[in-house]
Amino acid sequence: MKRNGSTNIHCRLGGLLARIVLAGALIFSGCANDSLASNADFTPTPDGDAEADGEMEGDASGRVAIELIPPADTGYLTQQLLIDNLADFDGRIVLRRAYSYTGEVQGPDGKAAEASLSFALADREEVIPSHPLARTIVATSEPQGRDGKAEFVARLLPGVYTAYVFPRDEKLAPPIVLHDELEIVEDSFRIFRFEDGIAVNGILSYADGLPVKDARVSAYDSEVYKRSSVALTNHLGQFTLLFSRLDGIYDVVVEASEYNPFVPRLATSKAARVIGGQLIWLNPVDDEDNLLLQFQAYSQATCLLSGIVYGETPEGGDPQPVASAKLSFSATKIGGGSFGATAVADEAGRYSVELIRTELDVAADNYQVRVQPPVESDSASAQEFGLECSSETAGRNFQLPARIAVAGAVTDDSGEPISGVEVQAHRRPADPEAIAYVKSVFTDEEGLFRLTIDAGLHDFVFLPPAGSDLARAALRDIETTTGGTVDQTLHAGKRFIGEVVDPDGNPMPWVYLEIYRLRPSSGTAESIGWGASDESGQFQVMIP
Structure with a gap:
């Protein structure tokens, strides 16, 4: 296959020859090829x-x-x-073999208590890093039989676990946490009994002293970030949290509830510490008997945005509606916290979203929006800053740029094309809020492939057909800007x-x-x- 005007770059690592053919803009930043060569x-x-x-x-x-x-x-x-x-x-x-781990859960009064239990292997080295396999086993306790005991059943592999037991009614008691204390070597039975926690009263208000009603207030163990307690503020902005009597440091998070969407998210890091069963505030407070939290004043109104998401394609032509595109709207540092909303475009690319007005004495709020098309789309993701949200309904269309077309050929050591090779492009965005994806195609009878990807950093992985004597190969840290060609030679494994x-x-x-x-x-x-x-x-x- 002839490629006019292209530049070939060769690099050999571990015995594998990788050839990147540049079409002026596909930048090969380092010959980071992870395949190994051996005749053994x-x-x-x-x-x-x-x-x-x-x-x-x-x-x-x-x-x-x-x-x-x-x-x-x-x-x-x-x-x-x-x-x-x-x-x-x-x-x-x-x-x-897995062992049977059974038992029951009781409340502070000794009566049956419904709960959710999770068990995570304590030795994290036993877990494949970045692997989607969940090593946490989840079980629930529910009343069983005529005696009404809240029993649970779990099957666990041998090992040492950390156990988390959360009451179904989070106002009942703090959760039970056993850090690296549960060793499974045989079938066993255990009774978990919740204990009364340390009651902490608080008040949530605006800067002008008016109470914030129906806001959700939660306490989290800052080390494992498991929720310890949750409460809703009453009409006076008052709430009560139950902290575990176990030593630990806790974060407090305020956010909207289903009863009051006009609450920005506010996180108070390391708000309190429990030492020897005693609660100590880590942040300055005006009232030692209450946790006082405040928001700046903000408007409680909404604006409605609607429109269509269009997308360009590498082939050009008129932009087409992008079905199932996800739109994420966010406004930060408003009222002391942040607001956000999401919407998904329908089959015709249409979307509608209601955003919360927050700023006082201004014509419109500024939101940031990130639009992410489906992986299979030929349109790329995009983001926009300074999107205005006023108190009126407004129409707003979004047009996504075309994804970059990358093509290539896969051959063996003799130069013969290999069909049926799965070519995967793994996007690794530098922005932690951007969405990573894996897009793949298969080579045809001539060993050729073509796929469309976003601009940015990618890893390319080449997977030979099942039953083949060839080994897979990978090219790392490939920076794409305006398209190009990637050729790959697979070697015997x-x-x-x-x-x-x-x-x-x-x-x-x-x-x-x-x-x-x-x-x-x-x-x-x-x-x-x-x-x-x-x-x-x-x-x-x-x-x-």
Whole structure:
């Protein structure tokens, strides 16, 4: 495929040749390619130390983690296995059985109390970084049987957990938190009993002294950011929070409730500390018996914005409506806090949103809006500052720019095109409030692909077809501005071979495995291969 006017940049890392073809604006900032090269087949022996047929090249000695997803009907939970060095892997993966953790929850008076319970593994090193797998097991306690006990049932893998028990009625008592205190080694039973907390009274008012009614006031443990208590202000702006008697530092957050939307969000960081069962205010207060919170005065009115979201496409032509675009409106530092609202465009690109007027003695408030199209759209995200919100209904259309078209070819070592390769573009926005996404396409019979992405920083990942002897590859920190071409050569991978068995040594068929390389320096993990065990529990995964 001829590309006139293009510039080729070659860089070789770990034996993998990556070629980025620039069309004047696709900037390659660093040859950060994470694939590894090897001619060796990695074959662990059934028992004892692993053996490799040939030399293992590249950084194969780094820490890896294996995610294991057994079939649902086996009763085994999804679990993870960490390996410090692949060369030390003995070729056998033994699934761990989950234990039954049951019990009941009681209120301070000893009566049954409905609650929500969550259990999180205390050893965070056992969790694959940045992995969506939830290591928190959630259960609920509800009255069971004729005796009316609020019982719960959870299934937990062996390990040490932190337990959080939240009363369904948050006015009943503070939650129970057991930091790294719950060790699961067998089936067990436990009774959780809530204790009376430290009652803290407060008043929420405007700067002119008028009370704020029906605002939601919450206290959070600042270390784990789990809610400790919540209350609604009454018609006098009064509220009562229940702090746990356990030592800790607490944040207090005020926000709107379903009864009063005209409340800006206000967070008071490290408002209080509990030491030895005694409450100590960390922020200066005028009344030692009350927590006094104030807002600046603001208008309680709304403005209605409506319109259509249009989007341009790389092919040009008239802009087209963008269905399912998400619009996020925000106004900060208003009334001592912040307001926000969201809307989603319908199939015709139409949206409507009601925004709160907050500023006094001004014609209009200024909002910021961020418009995010669906991942599959050919239009890019956009944001606008200084959007006026007056007390009148107004029409406001938004036009999104076209996404950048990136194309390329995927070949093997001999230069032959590879069809069926999944090419993923992972957006990594510098703005923490921007939305990251993954957009993917498959190469055609000629090994060609084309996709449209936002301008900005991306990682490109190339996943060979299932059953292929090729290893996946990745290109990191690719800065795109106005489009270009990305070509990639895939190389043969190493065979990571082994078996999955149950605790009794019986083979476990059809267990899905995904292998991740851990990156301690950045606290992240990258998937480098996946597969599944066959009917005899044997598996073979190609890795770089």
